[in-house]
Amino acid sequence: MRRACVVVLVASAALAIGVSLSVAASSQSTLTYTLKEMSVAGKTSATSGRITFVARNSGTVAHELVIMRSAAPLTVKRYKAVEAGRWLGEVEEIEPGKTGKVTLDLAPGKYLLLCNIVGHYQLGMKTVLQVK
Numbered sequence: 001m002r003r004a005c006v007v008v009l010v011a012s013a014a015l016a017i018g019v020s021l022s023v024a025a026s027s028q029s030t031l032t033y034t035l036k037e038m039s040v041a042g043k044t045s046a047t048s049g050r051i052t053f054v055a056r057n058s059g060t061v062a063h064e065l066v067i068m069r070s071a072a073p074l075t076v077k078r079y080k081a082v083e084a085g086r087w088l089g090e091v092e093e094i095e096p097g098k099t100g101k102v103t104l105d106l107a108p109g110k111y112l113l114l115c116n117i118v119g120h121y122q123l124g125m126k127t128v129l130q131v132k
Contacts (some may be wrong), residue, residue, distance in 0.1 A: 028049060028051070029050075030051070031043050031129075032055075033055050033056070033127075034058050035055055035094065035125070036058045036060075037059045037061065038125040040127040041127070042113075044127065044128060044130060045130045046106070046129060046130075046132070047132060048106055048107055048108045048131050049105065050104075050105050051103065051104055051105075052103040053067065053103070053113075054100075057094040057098055057099070059096055063094055063117060063120065064091060064093050065094075065100075066081075066089075066114050067087075067112075068083065068086040068087060068112040068114065070110060070112065071112045080116055080121065081121040086112075088104055088111070089104045090102060090116075108132055110129070111128070111129045111131060114127075
């Protein structure tokens with residue numbers, strides 16, 4: 001009870017002398033990507049912080065959106081990109097006409113967004129995201 005009174009008194013005093021109190025808002029954004037044979041379309045830049053990736057499958061087969069650290073080309077084995085050491089998160093297999101999402105905290109840098117269904121990465125289903 002005493003603590004609540006002290007907070008109210010401090011806030012009242014600050015307002016009385018013209019000082020504004022504010023809470024810093026966290027940086028959060030939503031990026032939407034359209035997946036279809038064989039492309040990933042969406043924004044190519046964002047601000048660092050909490051980012052929600054929304055993946056919408058507009059194609060006729062299942063797709064996924066994998067977020068990888070660094071935009072450098074990936075090694076391919078058995079028709080899939082090797083994710084080890086660079087994988088940050090993903091929206092797993094999305095059926096045609098469906099949407100999925102994942103939220104990640106990203107620092108400034110370049111990120112590779114791709115579909116890693118067998119053969120899709122090699123056929124060009126990828127894009128680069130620059131986070132500032």
